[in-house]
Amino acid sequence: MGFILKNISTLLTLEGAAKKQGRRIEESDLSIQTKAAMVVDKGQIQWIGPSGKIPKEYFKKSWADYDLKGLTVLPGFVECHTHLIFAGHRAAEFELKNQGVSYQEIAARGGGILSTMKQTRAASLAALTASGQKRVDHFVSQGVTTLEAKSGYALNLKDEMKCLQAIRDLKGPRMVSTFLGAHALPPEYGTYEEYLEYLGQKVLPEVKKKKLAERIDIFIEKGFFPAEAGEKYLQKARSLGFETVVHADQLTLSGGADVAMRVGALSGDHLLQITEKEIKKLAQSEVTSVLLPAADLYMRCKYPAAKELIEAGARVALATDFNPGTSPTQDLNLVGLLARLEMKMTLPQVIAAYTVGAAYALNLQNEVGSLSIGKSADFVCIEEGWEELFYGIGGPAKKAVFSRGKKIFGKL
Template identity: 70%
Template sequence: MCLNKCMGILLKNISTLLTLQGAAAKSGRHIKEEDLGILHQASVIMDKDKIAWVGPHKKLPKEWAKKKGLRELDMKGKTVLPGFVECHTHLIFAGDRAAEFEMRNQGVSYQEIAAKGGGILSTMKETRSSSLKDLVATGQKRVDHFLSQGVTTLEVKSGYALNLKDEIKVLQAVQALKGPRTVSTFLGAHALPPEYKSYEEYLTFLSEKVLPVVAKKKLARRVDVFIEKGFFPVEASERYLRRAQELGFEVLIHADQMSLSGGSDVAVRIGALSGDHLLQVEEKEIRNLAKSEVTGVLLPTADLYTKTKYPPARAMIDAGVRVALATDFNPGTSPTQDLNLVGLLARLEMKMSLPEVIAAYTVGAAHALNLHKEVGSIEVGKSADIIGIDQGWSCLFYSVGEAAEKVVFSRGKKVFDFLN
């Protein structure tokens, strides 16, 4: 019989359960091992799409133990933890940039590649020419790969079409994806398309012509912008984001990646959900982020591929900045979906502890998406987004490319099983 149709499911025989309740109570800041909420010989009850009970199995309430229709699922000694939240991807695009990767590796500059029609504009041409059906098909394969790694909440940005018609098409493709909870972000302000002479002119077009359509069609609830020297300027970008807020969008920023351009300061000033990348932030910016509700989204695989320095994660965390981790999956600067690689780089290169990494990929990422009241920890009333793995939690984010057996529940439905 199908587990997906059950009203109540008891997950039993859990050897170790990580609830992340302590991390959630601390809003993802200053995480220690005790904040993982570790329980042994535990059980979880999922009722419809919510967590109904969690605790040691021996303390299972009698009213649940005797409830008719309660289905039992033996987790066979697996480690159980909240579903991972992947909060920064550019998942919908056509084509690839593998040839450009080889060119850059042989010393050809990005500027030279772009001058020949490469870079983001080559992805733009491919994406504009692709049908909605094709974008959904390729996107779903990528989604399924994230799902197999335990991702139950997935953020997806537009930004590889850069005109009204095809940006709408990309956002429609996001809405058609199946499996995890998906969060759409409009990133029309990703690069300057060839139809426009200046970034300010293009931002005006987005503000006046595109944002109202996206809002009316309810194709995204978030707006992002790439603030950087030589790209979208600070003042015009801030006006753009404030206009987005007026239209009811949540906002976030690609900030301080290649230079200390002021993006993180804008994020704090306007109350953005997150500042993403943050490689160049210094003591002043870190102090301001720590005092704010802005989540610092760190993307170490992008730093690996672009051969740049890594963000000062240790200084940020010690100062009290809430951080999240994500793949930044895209065809140019981070063509990987490997969560283990992200976590491993965070541990090796950014000096994050394993509990900090786990919290960053659950509680911290949930805050970055403003979904922390729904996902990120296993607590009564939250969404039943749960993964079970056939190894101890100390083996997480340790072995790149590993394919540990997993069972994945999204909103109480079994959506992936390694053995089926």
């Protein structure tokens, strides 16, 4: 059953940002309409225009009709980088790190990714799905209508498949599942190369056969997965029909962004250490630069060169990088606020990065990220003006959130 949203005080369609493919965003690219209306049917947007000019054909007896006087409506947020599925937490490790205990010492005491690995391997599918669903609901309450989720805390065939199954069972927003077996070296393997060989030969074909993920991610970093073997692994993934993404150049300039561009990855994520050379190349490529400032805050390191990327013409997306170790937060508002305070992104650039830019990072730009006829009816309603987004700590509460034309949070 369709419905009409009339008298929307301010409607941000982001159509301008979508036309520019998320590059060099200015305020006019938010494409703001006042006293607007939107018609939704079959999960898609049927019409957008002035509230006084809604075509008669849409006034049907069986259709609902909402008066959105006083509300702002914008595209649903796209959260394009999360490590959503894991058991336990690493709060005690955070306390140690914060009190100056070294990373090596924490690892020696059984901390780090491998401690999450042990708990995740031991957890049941039902337990992982239940904790995952709580986290999904928390994202949805903040206006997220498309959510990416990575596996990567089990690091063996059986339990990685369990994590991907948990993602498949999650409900609410549009979910995008990513296999991140190449997250860390499990204790069963001696070298990163050996483990990648196992993933490429044994695990990727299984993930494909069971259709449990569309994308393959890898953590390329000095001292972790090396660029050369990583590139070979991603090529293998491409040959099996997967999309690819890369955790790139977070701690050192280790060639991750270059690998992402060479294999035609959808995104390079983190990008703290890239130089002018990589920035120029990214600007000319189709690879979306996914920036994760909450992780940079927790790591107490520098922030990526967002302004330089944007000015050069690169497409930028923002995400939480939600994970139990280096970014234990699901707070989109904090991410946007850090992008403004620490990376000097403008508010329109932040809004576009969390909608159009992130949609590109997931290759869903034709369906989500902006509001226009034929696109998915994914949108957020707030009581505040758009200027108050990513402004106060805590941020404005969302009044209602719709995904594919269905309300998934709040009420109108």
